[in-house]
Amino acid sequence: MKKRLLALALALLVMAALPLSARADVIFTPDDDFYEDHYDEMDYVNSGYIANGPGGALTLYESPENSMVKGTAENGEGVYVSVRYTDDDGVAWAQIELFERALNGWVPMDYLVKVYNSDDFREEFADRVAAEEGSLAASEQPVYFWSYPGSDVFQADLPLEGDYLPEYWEVFVDDAGRKWAHVGYYMGIRNAWVCLDAPTADYAALYADHAPQQVTKPEITEPTAEIKPGGISPVVAIGAAAAVAAVSAAILVVMKKRK
């Protein structure tokens, strides 16, 4: 009997040590207790944002219900938002990742500014994006995969070799007359644009003065209102729990003394 119980206890210990975050192997899922507990209430976001908190920085909290501070990000720092959660007061919270610093946490969605990306570009220039199929030519020189035509951000620059070359189904012609191809997916690169007329040209080579077409980026104004997670502060919770423990211990001492 004892051996069976010990075996059960050991099995449970091993189960508990296993990581629980691998819900899917296709999309990123955060390794986060609050996410696990509220999995059904999460909205998938999967997008880049810029930190824009009050007082020049973004405070990362343990969860929308736990005000323990995990770290900060300076305004202007790029963050990745995996999921969004809306609390009972209607406040939207974002689970953010700062991969370079191995830091993650929860911040109010209002303290984030969306990074203008390929989807925004396609929406803004929908009337100039045309259907056209093709595949990129092989290149020994690195080919730039830009966030969108005119962006100074590229996802990757790599030579194109072998039988499997990037395919595209949409093109865009910029104001300088250069044709751009939209690549949906290639070797982990998603939703990127390649300049078909100058695929290996960097930003300086593409735009001597400035990008030929201007995109509409939101104006960033620093928020003033302070939004904090609801629930009990961890310090207060620990204090209250310690008081309960102390009272329980005192009663136990009394019980032990009474024979």
Next chain:
Amino acid sequence: MERFVISLALTLALELPMAYAWGLRGRALAMAALTNLMTNPLAVALHLAGVPQIPIEVGVVLTEAAVYRTFSRTPGWRVPKPVLLAAVSNALSWGLGLIIQL
């Protein structure tokens, strides 16, 4: 607050019948309930504050084992195999918690 109440209720619902099956009766069961009241809310609060679960659980088992052992050595109290009782009952309630989370 809700998390504290649910956690304590589930722990007591599992560990008290476990203690009864272990042979604890009457005031010994009350002692086991008080021991859980001493450790469970503090464990939940520490976890909410970001302390990893395994060290917390180890601390809970050691604390409860120490209390049970103290009472087992006191005349008039019957708490058989106190350390094993603490280890098994906490492993069961922890396991139940994991299953609920999944």
